[in-house]
Structures are given as structure tokens and as C-alpha cells.
Amino acid sequence: MGKIWLALEIGNSRLHWALFIGKKLYSAWNTHYLAESVIQQLAKCQTLDHLLLAISPPHQKISRENTSSSPPSPLSPPPLLVASVVPSQTAIWQTYPNTRVITLDQVSLKGVYPTLGIDRALALWGAGKTWGFPMLVIDAGTALTFTAADANQCLVGGAILPGLGLQFATLGQQTGQLPLVEMQNFPSLPSRFALNTTEAIQSGVVYTILAGIKDFIEAWWQLFPNGRIAIKGGDRTLLLNYLQTLYPEIAARLIVEQNLIFWGMREIVMEHKE
Ligand SMILES: Nc1ncnc2c1ncn2[C@@H]1O[C@H](COP(=O)(O)OP(=O)(O)OP(=O)(O)O)[C@@H](O)[C@H]1O
Ligand SMILES: CC(C)(CO)[C@@H](O)C(=O)NCCC(=O)O
Ligand SMILES: [K+]
Numbered sequence: 423m424g425k426i427w428l429a430l431e432i433g434n435s436r437l438h439w440a441l442f443i444g445k446k447l448y449s450a451w452n453t454h455y456l457a458e459s460v461i462q463q464l465a466k467c468q469t470l471d472h473l474l475l476a477i478s479p480p481h482q483k484i485s486r487e488n489t490s491s492s493p494p495s496p497l498s499p500p501p502l503l504v505a506s507v508v509p510s511q512t513a514i515w516q517t518y519p520n521t522r523v524i525t526l527d528q529v530s531l532k533g534v535y536p537t538l539g540i541d542r543a544l545a546l547w548g549a550g551k552t553w554g555f556p557m558l559v560i561d562a563g564t565a566l567t568f569t570a571a572d573a574n575q576c577l578v579g580g581a582i583l584p585g586l587g588l589q590f591a592t593l594g595q596q597t598g599q600l601p602l603v604e605m606q607n608f609p610s611l612p613s614r615f616a617l618n619t620t621e622a623i624q625s626g627v628v629y630t631i632l633a634g635i636k637d638f639i640e641a642w643w644q645l646f647p648n649g650r651i652a653i654k655g656g657d658r659t660l661l662l663n664y665l666q667t668l669y670p671e672i673a674a675r676l677i678v679e680q681n682l683i684f685w686g687m688r689e690i691v692m693e694h695k696e
């Protein structure tokens with residue numbers, strides 16, 4: 423059996439976790455950011471169960487059944503791989519004794535520019551290594567990003583725009599009379615030409631994001647007619663449902679996979695071990 427290690431992706435909204443045993447992703451979950459005091463306690467956990475409890479989401483326990491047949495034994499802190507796009511958070515996670523921070527130079531993707539987000543690089547690397555290049559990754563997270571590489575595993579480039587949640591939040595926060603519209607409230611497509619404020623915001627944000635995604639995908643297929651596309655991020659399911667209704671031929675070709683960054687991290691961990 424492989425060694426137990428933890429992967430932590432520090433996003434702009436929350437933490438994304440995975441428990442690996444060797445190459446196998448055993449469990450993945452999200453949490454809020456943790457307090458510095460909690461992080462300091464992690465190194466002192468006596469067993470893996472205690473450690474997992476400390477980093478579990480509220481009301482949910484990460485089970486490690488079958489991860490080990492041996493009885494709980496005193497724990498040496500399992501390796502923690504961190505990929506972060508939030509520098510202040512990266513700093514506080516360095517207090518954990520067995521942390522390895524993944525930086526851009528550790529990703530074998532060619533042609534990157536120095537400020538490329540590590541999440542974009544890892545997701546692209548993980549997707550390309552799993553399904554093949556050329557690959558375009560759409561990350562529907564806090565920011566919505568497009569990130570692409572060609573058949574030579576060389577960065578083609580991409581784009582960054584405010585994600586769904588951020589678009590609703592800025593309209594609500596930066597205007598005198600627009601309400602804060604919540605995402606979860608509309609599982610079906612909004613009406614295009616709306617006759618009230620809430621629906622007008624929903625229509626504007628949703629239809630322009632979908633049109634933008636379609637436009638980037640078509641431009642991608644112009645460049646690489648057989649280019650693959652993977653989609654991840656907290657808003658992926660919502661967007662996929664809308665795309666299935668509006669552009670079913672596009673939706674049918676999307677690879678939907680939330681764990682792309684973890685696949686990228688696994689590639690890096692395993693690279694020198696085979
Ligand atoms: N339980 C949830 N908590 C927070 N955001 C959620 C949740 N479920 C769906 N979302 C949506 O996910 C989006 C944020 O995506 P995600 O969690 O992937 O972002 P993130 O933490 O910034 O990660 P990354 O930086 O890797 O994109 C928000 O626009 C929000 O609408
Ligand atoms: C674009 C985000 C915020 C997406 O999480 C992140 O990848 C980031 O901070 N990137 C740095 C800028 C860039 O990728 O060009
Ligand atoms: K910033």
C-alpha cells in the first residue's frame with residue numbers, strides 16, 4: 423500500500439482537500455479557511471483520525487476506513503502538498519511541519535509566464551496528463567478562467583474574468599439599488615428578456631457567461647479541431663446544465679472533473695518515484 427499524503431489547494435473562496443494513498447485519491451472535500459491556531463494544532467495530532475477530524479468540514483467526518491489495517495499508532499504528520507493562489511494563506515500553512523508548496527517551476531508545462539496561477543497550471547497539467555493534449559481547461563471558480571496547452575504540452579494561453587458568484591456580488595455591493603442575487607436559487611435558465619430586477623441580473627450574468635464560454639470553445643476548436651476541453655470549479659455543474667440546454671453539442675464534448683488540480687499534484691509527486 424502507498425504512503426498517505428494530503429493535498430491542499432488554497433482557492434480564493436475556500437480550501438479544497440484530498441487524501442491520497444499513494445496514487446489513489448481516497449477522498450476529496452472542501453472547507454472554509456482554517457484559523458491559524460487550528461493549523462498549529464495539526465502537527466500535534468496523535469492519530470490520523472484526529473488530524474482528519476480537524477480538517478473535516480463541519481458535521482462531516484472524513485472516513486479513513488480501509489486506509490490502513492494497522493491499529494491507530496502515533497502519527498508522524500503526513501506530507502501536505504500545498505498549491506495556493508492566496509499568498510497570505512500559503513504563509514500560515516508553512517507552520518505545518520511536513521509541507522511542500524508546489525510552485526510553477528515544478529510543473530513541466532512549457533512556455534508559462536511567471537505570474538501564471540499555480541491552480542491554472544496544475545489543472546491544465548492534470549487534465550492533459552490524464553486525457554491528453556491539446557487541452558483547454560475551464561475553471562468556473564471565484565474567477566472564471568480559460569487555460570490551454572498544445573500537443574507539445576506548451577501553454578497556448580488563456581483568459582480570466584469574474585466568476586458567476588463574483589459578478590452577482592459586485593453588482594449587489596457596488597451599486598445603489600441592485601440586490602444581491604444568490605446563485606443556488608435558479609436551477610433552470612433565466613428568462614432572456616427579463617421584466618424584473620433580479621431576473622434581469624440573472625439573465626445578464628448567465629447568458630453573457632454562457633456566450634463567452636461558447637465563444638472561447640469555438641475559438642479553441644478553430645485552433646485545434648480535436649482539442650479536448652475539461653471543466654472544473656464550484657460552478658461547473660450549474661454551467662454544464664445550462665450548456666446542455668443551450669448548446670448540447672458543446673456540452674457533450676466537455677470532460678467534467680472537479681479534481682484536476684489534484685491530478686496535477688499527483689503527477690508531480692509521482693514523477694520522480696517511478
Ligand atoms: N459550498 C460552496 N461554497 C462556496 N462556493 C460555492 C459552493 N458551491 C458552489 N459554489 C460556487 O463556487 C464558486 C467558487 O468556486 P470554487 O470553490 O471552485 O472557487 P475557489 O475556492 O476560488 O477555487 P479556485 O480558486 O480554485 O477557483 C462560487 O462562484 C460559488 O458560486
Ligand atoms: C486567476 C486566478 C485568480 C484563478 O484562481 C489565479 O489563477 C491567479 O491568481 N492567477 C494569477 C494570474 C494569472 O494566472 O495570469
Ligand atoms: K488580488
